[in-house]
Amino acid sequence: MSAGSVAVVVPEDIGVPSWDLYELSIPCTVFGKPQPDLADPWYELRLCGSRGDQQDGDRAEFGLAVRTHYGLDDLADADTVIISSVPDACVEDGRPVDPELVKALRRAHEAGARMVSLCTGAFALAEAGLLDGRRATAHWMHTGPLARRYPKVRVDDSVLYVDDGDVLTSAGLTAGLDLCLHLVRRDLGAQVANQLARRMVVPAHRPGGQAQFIDFSVPASDEGGLGPVLAWALDRLDRPLTVEDLARRAAMSPRTFYRRLQAATGTTPLQWLLNQRIGRAQALLESTNLPVERIGALCGLGTANNFRHHFLKQVGVSPSAYRQAFPGPRTGAADGTGPGPAV
Template sequence: MSSSPGTVAVAVVQDAGISLWELYELSIACTVFGIPHPDLADPWYELRLCGAGGDSGGAGFSLRADHGLDGLVGADTVIVPSVPDAVVEEGQEPPGELVEALREAAASGARMVSLCTGAFALAAAGLLDGRRATAHWQHTRELAARHPKVIVDDSVLYTDDGSVLTSAGATAALDLCLHLVRRDLGAHVAGQLARRLVVPAHRTGGQAQFIEQPVPAGDDDSLGPVLQWATRHLDEPLTVQDLARQARMSPRTFYRRLQEATGTTPLQWLLDQRIARAQSLLESTGLPVDRISEQSGLGSAANLRRHFTRSVGVSPTDYRRAFRPSGPPSRDR
């Protein structure tokens, strides 16, 4: 390939030190875009590390960026791997210098990309307003609360809105980086690069399959005992009337109280708990899918497949294969 896929500028913004978790996402971007593969595409990307000056370090290492944050401006693609923990955990704003550089880079025509909590920086710069975006599922609720103009989707591995792309956390960063290579250099190059990295060129499903679904915590303590009771009887054909009777409330009162406490309806809450039970059984047992459907209260295997795939994004068989690869095959098909 004769034309260059362009310059990729990666922002390094952890002035107080980079954790090993954050380094993982940074290293993904550097590995994909910073190591040439002339047999696949020549020239390859030009990688540019951009920081606020000085060293960033942690866990016994240090990292020095060759460019300041002004180096983001003029790049073809700008990637923000993550932001300081205090931005997410303590509600601080991303560094003002970074936000301004991101705005300038976007205005100059750069393709803007975030990995995990880097979405908070793009959102602070106003670059996600009115756009669909994601981050690690543990942080999407905070992202949506602080930036209501952003259409936050916690069910996907990454989003592609043309000039702005975002990914979930950790390994989902690799999914998005390979997607960028696929866009720039074609499916064959992306597929061959994925083989060298020993990963799938494209993973099925989305982030929903990794989200934990615990019993929702609410302010109404009176519902705690009945919700715990329900989780112990998911294999039974529970109804709203059964739950209301157990809570010693009228069905109408129980419906209203549960919706106020959990933000969902009793039937949807039950379905969520049944799906969570099925996930646990698929991960930890070799039970066939028809038995799992019975024990989770979803009836038939066909009913489990339908609800599970709609909720989690992959079939029970694919889920088991991902989370229990050494387990015996299930009778899902």
């Protein structure tokens, strides 16, 4: 499958505040470095400045200069447009978002581009009217101003990111990385996204509905930590697993295990298991010819009907439709008797 082109808007005051640099670096890292062994061609990345070809570069905090060779007019030619932030004054003081940027975002959307915001970039999409009537998010510190300023937007401050098809928004900082990996997962499949996440040494998949704010008041420790029991569970996804099974393996009471896992991941044990099983199913659908019934059993999702129900609810399409979106060579015999991939 073609990964397509990604245009990233470089904010006019990049680096003020300094975490803007981090959020700008996320799409550059995910989409800008070719990964020919994962997908060839990879994405084509373009950095688009608000003032066209900035030969001298924008002066950022710490004396860093950001140089771009594309302008806002180039957004309309991209398959995906990402805006990582807007100036602080647009968020805190109500200063209007750059009208030229707003026009460029509208043109790109009308041309069919997939529109993506990270953190305060949602203010630009909202100013362009692209979030009207849609559910959207931003960093929880900024969702209040976003909701007050744009009442037509259904602001949700409790999630990592929102995928509304052709328009996607995320919370700030690391949630932006979750959304970018989600885009790779949508475009190129679970296996490619998982391998890329592994190279970046980050979790392979955090669902968008996971809570933004996770209470880490229960300290992690090496002794009795959750890592070993979660790895144990991943090796046994094809088997019935209960909270009691996991708690027993972790040498905790079910109540303590439930609390510890929710504090660490923002989700419940059963939802965590379901997320892992769906992820395993996606990888098998992409890479094997195993029948749906067999995949459901291998992932611990029971009958074909139960598997289809959960997959459709989580992913938004049926297992068969998902498989058709990822043509290519697969392992395993069509009757399910051949070898499958190591998962």
